[in-house]
Amino acid sequence: MTRPNRPPIPLSEPQRRLLMQLRIEGAAPRTRLAQALGMNGASVTRLTQSLLALDLIEELETPEAVARGRPMVPLTVSGRGGWAIGATPHLGWLELVLVDFRGRPLVHDTTPFDSPDPRVFAQVVETRLQALAATHGFMRGKFLGLGVAVPGYALPGDRNRRAVVDRLAGWDDVPLADIIGDALGMPVWIENDASVAALAEYYQDGIIGRYRSVLTLFLGHGVGGGLIAERDLFLGEHGNAGEVGRLFPGHDARPSGIDLLRTLREAGIDVDSLADIDALMETHRPVIDRWTRRVIEQLEQAVLSGIVWLDPGAIILSGALPLRLLQTIAAGLDEIGRHRDENYRAALPPVLASPIGSKAVVIGAAMIPIHAVTAQHTPL
Incomplete structure (x- = not known):
């Protein structure tokens, strides 16, 4: 049985609630968050201080808000909280996207790929990441993990084992998260391509x-x-x-x-x-x-x-x-x-x-580790 992934940034339930509320509202001051979450001001202040220290949220310093006092300064989710990768294999090519903690795509990359072996897939992903890191320098922040979108359904007993299309024969009924994760040395989530497309669509403004x-x-x-x-x-x-x-x-x-x-x-x-x-x-x-x-x-x-x-x-x-x-x-x-x-x-x-078009799949794959930070149930 494939080992489950833990949330890449362990948060308490109140921290997750506040973070999700900011994703819902886009930006909100502490007073608004206290009202929406049914908390007192002191509790919200403690929560926001801890999330600010983790770089998961940031203050929007508008002159008007600052003049009215710190509780009125809007807060928003910070892109600096971390970054994640999404990857998916296509017929003849491989697609990658890197997103920041807000879910904004930083880099979109495509490269030729035609192997049915998931280990070769991992090697190509690693090669492309090294090249992209050298060009864009995105590896300076906290890395949250890799989401892989797979064109196939989960088999009984372990949703990391998939029945897949013929062109990915080596992916069929094998522990994909372990194989790819061990090859790359990073946490990996495996999910159906249409399911992660739904995640990408949901996080849209x-x-x-x-x-x-x-x-x-x-x-x-x-x-x-x-x-x-x-x-x-x-x-x-x-x-x-x-x-x-x-x-x-x-x-x-x-x-x-x-x-x-x-x-x-x-x-x-x-x-x-x-x-x-x-x-x-x-x-x-x-x-x-x-x-x-x-x-x-x-x-x-x-x-x-x-x-x-x-x-x-x-x-x-x-x-x-x-x-x-x-x-x-x-x-x-x-x-x-x-x-x-x-x-x-x-x-x-x-x-x-x-x-969004077809990019919904690879963006959604990258959103899995980010979603896991605030989700009530961590995807396997």
Whole structure:
């Protein structure tokens, strides 16, 4: 059994609550934090002093706030609190991102990679980190760990063991966190790519401050999903919550990028990559429109089921498809839902299209060690 990772910065429950409140609000003075958390001023002062000493939060010194006294000086999460890495293997290349403690990407890097061996993956990650460190000097702060996004579901008994796609045969049913962590000498978290995409989407401005629970559908080469429930990544009993791909068997038409490429090729259009789709949106609109209408119909039941069971604040459509295509699908799903429930008086979640694109996966992977600092339950 793979050893679980501990939080990279051990905090008390009140410290975690205050830190999460600042992530929710963006910035807030001590008086506001005391009110929101139901604490007295002295308790908040002690907590903020300890978090300031750890460089996890910082003061925003505005002249007006300083003039009104220290309790009115806004506090915010500090990027200097640490940094983390996210990594994921693609067909023919490897993607890395480094984020600071606020979750802001510092460096985005891609490099050729075609090995099915996780040890080779670790070696390439180490080589790229050394080169990036020499160029950017990011290793001066506290390192929190590496999150690895894997295109595969967790196997019984250990969510670090995954059933993966054929091109990553060496990753199948092996203790990935131990293999990669031992090779790199660092704490490693392993998680499904669509699940970590949900984490990246949740930490975006305008989402974490507005919603406690979010359902994300990720349309990449395949189709997957992820859940944030009560501000934490919900993985389920066996680590496979959000495996919506099972609703769409691979031998049938699917709401996925691979399916769109196949549809375009069958129409006689020469296209090799999802990156080429945006340029075809106008010239081959009829084919793409037909595919889009079918995808909206396919995703309707998945969205409705998610609303019924999770009651999310929002549904986010994310993935490697062009933003305007995601926006069209999101608008179609939103319209269907509101038309179906026009006499239903409970609140319904908006369906939103994400502007992050495919980078949501690698950003989300990097957010796992950072999220573990404040999460109530540490991801394995």
